[in-house]
């Protein structure tokens with residue numbers, strides 16, 4: 001699933017720079033080259049791709065709207081509420097909402113809290129440490145970078161955890177010898193995890209044809225292309 005996204009995002013990086021997708025030098029701390037799963041998928045083994053969701057999602061939305069799609073925002077309690085909308089197939093991409101929708105109620109869905117820190121810095125390389133001390137620095141090449149590495153399964157609190165903030169900042173400074181300003185803005189978000197794997201599956205729910213497409217955890221962007229194609233194939 002993820003392999004296809006590399007080719008797709010690589011082409012966007014080169015053809016649509018306004019999408020924010022950009023290639024960047026990628027430093028994997030203590031991970032031998034042969035263990036990097038996407039080795040061989042990129043034209044340069046020391047490079048990966050970065051995007052800024054605030055720019056990328058607006059760019060994507062505009063492209064979709066230009067092709068005639070209309071967005072409507074509405075909260076629902078079950079997919080069956082949508083059965084009279086006149087569609088052929090309903091795609092359920094509600095992320096962790098699939099745990100709470102009455103007619104999906106997927107108990108395998110996990111809510112995984114993340115806390116990232118946006119800092120001002122000229123640092124220009126991705127830095128990634130895996131394992132127990134999971135830490136990452138993802139520059140945006142606009143004078144800022146995202147620092148992170150927090151995955152709290154089952155936690156959903158939205159206030160800033162000051163202890164975590166201190167840890168993430170000092171780990172980034174020590175590991176990458178990174179210079180940054182003292183101020184940072186903190187973003188807390190929930191990843192829609194699913195230990196048994198991403199669900200891309202057809203289901204006949206009453207008189208509605210449904211294709212489920214959720215559970216990407218911390219990989220919504222790297223799963224995006226294959227997830228979309230899977231929905232088209234199943235629908």
Ligand SMILES: Cc1cc2nc3c(=O)[nH]c(=O)nc-3n(C[C@H](O)[C@H](O)[C@H](O)COP(=O)(O)OP(=O)(O)OC[C@H]3O[C@@H](n4cnc5c(N)ncnc54)[C@H](O)[C@@H]3O)c2cc1C
Pocket residue numbers: 074075076077093094095096097098101113114115116148189190191192213214215216217218219220221222223
């Ligand atoms: C800290 C952090 C770091 C991340 N880093 C990366 C990364 O480096 N690379 C990567 O690929 N991904 C990353 N992700 C993951 C990525 O953001 C998610 O995987 C992605 O957002 C999931 O997309 P989705 O569309 O499946 O679900 P969501 O983005 O959760 O969208 C689900 C939508 O459904 C709507 N919805 C849910 N329930 C209902 C309801 N009952 N009625 C109406 N609407 C409903 C929600 O409002 C929401 O708009 C990260 C996430 C976090 C939190």
